[in-house]
Amino acid sequence: MTVRGTLRDAIYAVRKARLRLERRRLDYGRETRDRAERLSEILPASVAELRGYEREYEDLEWFHDTYADRVAEIHETGVAADTTHWRDGATLYVVCRALEVETAVETGVLFGSFDAHVLAAMERNGGGTLHAVDLPGGPPGRFDYGHLIPDRCRDRWELHRGDARDVVPELLEAVGPVDLFLHDSDHRLPHMRFEYETALSHLEAGGVLASHDVRLSRLFDRFTDANDLPACVVCDTGIARVSSSEGTE
Numbered sequence: 001m002t003v004r005g006t007l008r009d010a011i012y013a014v015r016k017a018r019l020r021l022e023r024r025r026l027d028y029g030r031e032t033r034d035r036a037e038r039l040s041e042i043l044p045a046s047v048a049e050l051r052g053y054e055r056e057y058e059d060l061e062w063f064h065d066t067y068a069d070r071v072a073e074i075h076e077t078g079v080a081a082d083t084t085h086w087r088d089g090a091t092l093y094v095v096c097r098a099l100e101v102e103t104a105v106e107t108g109v110l111f112g113s114f115d116a117h118v119l120a121a122m123e124r125n126g127g128g129t130l131h132a133v134d135l136p137g138g139p140p141g142r143f144d145y146g147h148l149i150p151d152r153c154r155d156r157w158e159l160h161r162g163d164a165r166d167v168v169p170e171l172l173e174a175v176g177p178v179d180l181f182l183h184d185s186d187h188r189l190p191h192m193r194f195e196y197e198t199a200l201s202h203l204e205a206g207g208v209l210a211s212h213d214v215r216l217s218r219l220f221d222r223f224t225d226a227n228d229l230p231a232c233v234v235c236d237t238g239i240a241r242v243s244s245s246e247g248t249e
């Protein structure tokens with residue numbers, strides 16, 4: 001590894017340690033309570049409509065039964081460290097319902113918490129495809145990528161194996177413009193920046209750029225400011241939206 005690579009990894013390790021501390025201080029109850037208000041600032045939906053999608057999510061018994069069983073299964077084997085929390089998944093559920101997202105690309109699948117939530121929203125929308133990208137191989141333990149995805153949503157899910165740096169540009173060319181691009185793969189800054197920049201030129205007018213772990217650095221805020229994208233952060237997920245009157249291509 002080069003000196004620059006070693007330095008980058010060291011900086012990333014410090015950022016992650018700082019994030020762990022920040023998460024302990026963050027009031028997640030308040031974050032969740034404020035979700036609808038924050039999203040209403042950037043989505044074409046009222047607070048009442050967004051709260052309606054939150055309630056709909058809470059009432060999705062077929063989803064929660066499978067999700068809870070499979071989370072427990074993964075936890076029992078002791079390998080679930082990096083699974084994205086359901087409250088971030090719920091934010092994506094609300095976004096996908098409010099925008100009736102049809103075509104989405106996501107990087108970083110692991111057990112598929114985000115995937116399960118996006119796909120549940122597509123199921124309620126009555127259509128849609130989620131293209132998901134992760135490295136060759138699979139998650140730790142005896143599980144496959146996307147283990148948390150309920151069986152009834154699987155036919156809307158297409159897994160693409162490979163480094164996002166190689167796969168995403170061609171994938172976006174092939175399936176874009178997309179209504180949603182969601183980053184949750186390699187959180188080192190050059191990679192995040194690469195994904196944000198690549199995605200931005202392939203978003204549908206009114207589409208969303210979402211990113212997990214935006215509290216690791218100021219990158220998401222700086223990127224959305226520099227590109228004039230209205231944005232908010234709920235829990236650990238950043239949501240930004242391109243103008244609905246003009247695409248970015």
Ligand SMILES: C[S@@+](CC[C@H](N)C(=O)[O-])C[C@H]1O[C@@H](n2cnc3c(N)ncnc32)[C@H](O)[C@@H]1O
Binds near residue numbers: 084107135162
């Ligand atoms: C934090 S986990 C993703 C969690 C997942 N989104 C969820 O909802 O539970 C990060 C994932 O990104 C994948 N990953 C890391 N670097 C990548 C890259 N360069 N290209 C594609 N996937 C990558 C890892 O293999 C891992 O599965």
